Amino acid sequence: MKKFAAKAASALCAFGLGMALTASVQAATDKEAIIERIKPVGSVCIQGDESCGGATAAAPAGGASSARSGEEIYTGKCAACHASGVLGAPKFGTNEMQLRLDEKGMETLLSHAINGFNAMPPRGTCSDCSDDDIQAAIDYMLEN
Ligand code: HEC
Incomplete structure (x- = not known):
């Protein structure tokens, strides 16, 4: 009987941990989704700037x-x-x-x-x- 209780407790524990993990993963995903939603539509890219990726900067952007x-x-x-x-x-x-x-x-x-x-x-x-x-x-x- 005691054995069973211990087993049940550890099972519960594992379940609880699982829930907590799931919840925090969920929270992280929500955060990313929010950041994704509120990030600026475009980013300014100076021609030749490495951070924009040389290839994209050099290729015709088709933009303004x-x-x-x-x-x-x-x-x-x-x-x-x-x-x-x-x-x-x-x-x-x-x-x-x-x-x-x-x-x-x-x-x-x-x-x-x-x-x-x-x-x-x-x-x-x-x-x-x-x-x-x-x-x-x-x-x-x-x-x-
Ligand atoms: C509305 C008419 C007009 C347009 C459009 C125009 N220009 Fe001019 N540009 C002139 C005139 C007039 C001069 C001569 C100015 C003077 O010497 O008094 C001139 C002179 C120049 C000069 C010589 C400046 C100097 O110091 O002698 C350059 C360089 C020049 N233009 C480049 C351009 C470029 C590049 C464009 C297009 C993006 C352009 N222009 C569009 C009228 C124009």
């Missing part, structure tokens, strides 16, 4: 800003003025941009392109272009 080619940005945003030289914009397909590069250096060209310069609007109206995107567009103009 990153990973467009200089040609795409030029065609979409800069060509409006630079294709024909509107308002004295250095004209695409000529050496006008190259002459400016020789005269001022890339740092000045880039900062003028980003911040605006006379009739050149800031970022060439491409408000979602990163500095790298602007640089790529300038490089594209210089190459052509």
